[in-house]
Amino acid sequence: MSTTVWIILAGAVLTFLTRIGGHMVLSRFERIHPRVEAGLNAVPAAVLTTLVAPAAMNGGIPEIAALATGIIVSIVAGGMMPMFLSAAAVLILLRHLTGQ
Structure with a gap:
């Protein structure tokens, strides 16, 4: 087995x-x-903050733009999945378009 597989396990x-x-x-x-x-x-909010704050x-x-999209979609749609999917789509699209 490769080292990567052992690390994942x-x-x-x-x-x-x-x-x-x-x-x-x-x-x-x-x-x-x-x-x-x-x-x-309070743990889930704290973990989410540690993931989002550096990006912000x-x-x-x-x-x-992805963070703003996530905020707007969470207010309008009210669900975690639409918020995540829309923010991820915006992030992927803009990173592709800007070459990052």
Whole structure:
């Protein structure tokens, strides 16, 4: 097997272990403290912010246009999939047209 395959397999196993580990720890408690639950509910927004913020701060016209498209589509359509697909399409198209 190639090194790339081993890296992908190791990443998959480690991702699975971190996810199942969190579930196993939390399943030991009858009730989750409201502060812990609020913190866990904030994790997806924090992760999304770490992915989007660098593109917003350092990106060029294609990245800014894709972010704007995503915001507008999320307000109009209200769904994650239309927002993602439209922003990705704008990003791919503009990067192709600008040669980036």
